[in-house]
Amino acid sequence: MGQYVTLATCNLNQWALDFEGNRDRILKSIYEAKSKGAKLRIGPELEISGYGCLDHFLENDLYEQCWDVYQQIISDKKTHGIIIDIGMPIIHKSIKYNCRVISYDGKILLIRPKLYLANDGNYREMRYFTPWTRARYHESFQLPKSIAQVTGQMRVPFGDCILETLETTIGAETCEELFTPQSPHISMALDGVEIYTNSSGSHHxxxxxxxxxNLITEATKKCGGVYLYSNQKGCDGDRLYYDGCACIIVxxxxxxxASQFSLKEVEVITATIDLDDVRSYRNQKSAQLQAVTQPHNYSYHHVETDIEISPSQNILNSFVRLSNVKEISYHRPEEEIALGPACWLWDYLRRSKCAGFFLPLSGGIDSCATAVIVHSMCRLVYSACEQGDEQVISDIKALTHDDTFLPKSPQEIANRLFYTSFMGTENSSKETRQRAKDLANEIGSYHVDLNMDKLVSAVVSVFEIATGKRPTFKVFGGSQTENLALQNIQARLRMVLSYLFAQLLPWTRSKSGGLLVLGSANVDECLRGYLTKYDCSSADINPIGGISKTDLKKFIKYASTDFNLPILNEFLEATPTAELEPITHNYVQSDEVDMGMTYDELSRFGKLRKVDKCGPYAMFIKLYHEWSQSPYNLSAKQVAEKVKKFWFFYAINRHxxxxxxxAYHxxxxxxxxxxxDLRPFLINPRFPLASKKIDIVVESIEKNERELKQLTLSVD
Structure with a gap:
């Protein structure tokens, strides 16, 4: 016979503590879901407050404001006639919980607290919330007086329950619960739940x-059912970009x-499915046997309703069409770099209400990549304006202080919002200066080309007057200490100039406001500490601070063709150099030579240190087995030297x-x-015990190799 039901999920670009803005985006998503015939709408995790409120979740008035907003939502008659699942934090018996609040026609049906909290990496949920550790258990929750007056209810179920309509059962799991070994959807499926919802705050x-x-598709591939996934999308005020990709799986x-990256504040997707397809799929004897053999106390409390989400006339309606199966859409890493940080920058700019961005454009690959990401942002803004996105058009007019401005190209946007500068010294080459100028011209930034030698000389002269000594570069006979100090002077003065220009450049063009200074240190250089403290890597935000040099090069190669910027090939062919030392006929400063390791090696060190959680000794063992083979063919001693060098420089630069x-994560x-990455910044850089253990292993390997060689010679 068939039981057709239309379901809706969404991406929302919520902002921490923007209660009224968050409310409006929630309402818009509900209206849109209803207009598409949906009978159930779910939204992202903690969508009323915004997911990334951090320690603001410790403030009690945040919870009161969430209830104020929730009251306004359910009081709106236009939100009635559809089950709405909304995320917000709630205090129950003086304990703070991360919850889903499910309602229909202005009445709360169930409050479902999160069972397992995200508490590693970028997440600290247990700092603010307590997990609901009692699976399949519920209590009675007393509603605030203001809500009770609206709903006519005094108490509602609070706990791990499932919702029952006239046709089906609906169960909720929240974000992290999907990633746990015993995800709630498994036990819910065995208890007959056919529709699962997952409201998330997952970052890119x-x-x-x-x-x-894969986890979402596997959940319903194994258990059968309909899975609705909702996620936040955008920058809500910190280092993360929440990458949307709301989806419906059957x-x-x-x-x-839905999209993974876009400038849309509200993106609603719907699907019409046949509940009978779920029941047919579950017609497996093994699954049925597991279901009926569950202990009686494993059953969920069913919140019974008389809600009809699959009206019988649906099957007779010629306009109702079942949704077709689609291919999952993925972006290549190069596209992810082009889109994710660009969307993050746009949110940061429009919400900070600054006049634009300022970037020290050195002519090297890192600042080039940063500039191209801003160009990508301008392309997205231009495209959204062409498509008539009212929010983006409103934002661009507000940022440019021009109510008539409608861009005719990405370059026209950049000319209004993006400022770049080449801050040259006598150590800069003509090639890097020209590359910076050419790139600025191609992407449309307002570019300033300057020399700062007088400023550098003045600082060195101050030191000479005070001490009677004048430092000299190493290539001219100076010590390593002098050489490093002279490089750092240039780097730090660029930071000072950056903030000066960021404050005053709009003023020189008779424009109001200041600029956000962009940094351009990549993740590998940060890991190694190959940068000057408080140099031009010190900025307001950094879109490439979490991206490796290897990936940045791939991104630049991609952008040279996809963005039609052939000038980028010149950046790829150039030797990475800081240009802080004099160039002579037989010496040009090289980043990889200075660091004593390649960028590819740095990426490997970084992944072993953080992802695989290796200390120096464990890292050496892994890399010996890896790098002693082709194509590396390194000896144990060479691997040991590289590992020790990495950990030494990592430790001394950790501060x-x-x-x-x-930086964008x-x-x-x-x-x-x-x-x-919470680790101490003062540690012994020699790691003496680990180094001794490495030396013992190296000696043992070399001894075995000598003995094997002698044995081979004796046999010959």
Missing amino acids: ELRKLDVRL NGNIVAQ KMTTMTP AEQYSPDDNRF
Whole structure:
């Protein structure tokens, strides 16, 4: 016979503590879901407050404001006639919980607290909330007086329950619960739940979307059912970009998928499915046997309703069509770099209401990549304006202080919002200066080309007057100490100039406001500490601080063709150099030579240190087995030297991470000390015990190799 039901999920670009803005986006998503005929709408995790409120979740008035907003939502008659599942934090018996609040026609049906909290990496949920550790248990929750007056209810169920309509049962799991070994959807499926909802606050990491989507598809491939996934999308005020990708899965097949990256504040997707397809799929004897052999106390409390979500006339309605199976959409890593940080920058700019961005454009690959990401942002804004996105058009007019402005190209946007500068010295080459100028011209930034030699000389002269000594570069006979100090003077003065220009450049063009200074230190250089503390890597935000040099090069190659910027090939062919030392006929400063390791090696060190959680000894063992083979063919001693060198420089430069510019999180081995990588910044850089253990292993390997060689010679 068939039981057709239309379901809706969404991406919402929520902002921490923006209660009224969050309310409006929630309402818009509900209206849109209803207009598409949906009978159930779910939204992202903690969508009323915004997911990333951090320690604001410790403030009691945040919870009161959430209830104020929730009251306004359910009081709106236009939200009636559809089951709405909304995320918000709630205090129950003086304990703070991360909850889903499910309602219909202005009445709360169930409050479902989160069972398992995300508490590693970028997440600290147990700092604010307590998990509901009692599976399949519920209590009675007394509603606030203001809500009770609206709903006419005094108490509602609070706990791990499922919702029962006239046709089916609906169960909720929240974000992290999907990633646990015994996910709630398994026990819910065995108790007859046919529709699962998952409201999430999942952030973007390069090459990680497939992990999430694989878990979702596998959930219903194994158990059968309909899975509705909702996620936040955008920057809600911190280092993360929540990458949307709301989707609807039926029996392991995707039938609707929203975008992973876009400037849309509200994106609603719907699918019409046949509940009979779930029941047919579950017609497996093994699954049925597991279901009926569950202990009686494993049953969920059913919140019974008389809600009809699959009206009988649906099957007779010629306009109702079942949704077709689709291919899952993924972006290549190069596209992820082009889109994720660009969307993050746009949210940061429009919400900070600054006049634009300022970037020290050196002519190297890192600042080039940062500039191209801003160009990508301008392309997205231009495209959204062409498509008539009212929010983006309103934002661009507000940022430019021009109510008539409608861009005719991405370059026209950049000319209004993006400022770049080449801050040259006598150590800069003509080639890097020209590359910076040419790139600025191609992307349309307002570019300033300057020399700062007089400023550098003045600082050196102040030191000479005070001490009677004048430092000299190493190539001219100076010591390493002098050489490093002279490089740092240039780097730090660029930071000072950056903030000066960021404050005054709009003023020189008779424009109001200041600029956000962009940093351009990549994740590998941060890990190694190959940057000057408080140099031009010290900025307001950094879109590439979580991206490796290897990935940045791939991104630039991609952008050279997809963005039609052939100038980018010149950046790829150039030797990476800081240009802080004099260029002579037989010496040009090289980043990889200075660091004593390649960028590819740094990426490997970073992943072993952070992702695989290796200390120096464990790292050596892994890398010996890896790098002693072709194509590396390194000896145990060579591997040991590389590992020791990495850990030495990592340790002595760890203090720099305490002051790093807030960066877009894109890589699992990010060394961000402020959120992601909590380690001490004063440690013994020699790691003496680990070094001794490594030396013992190296000696043993070399002894075995000598004995094997002698044995081979004797046999010959």
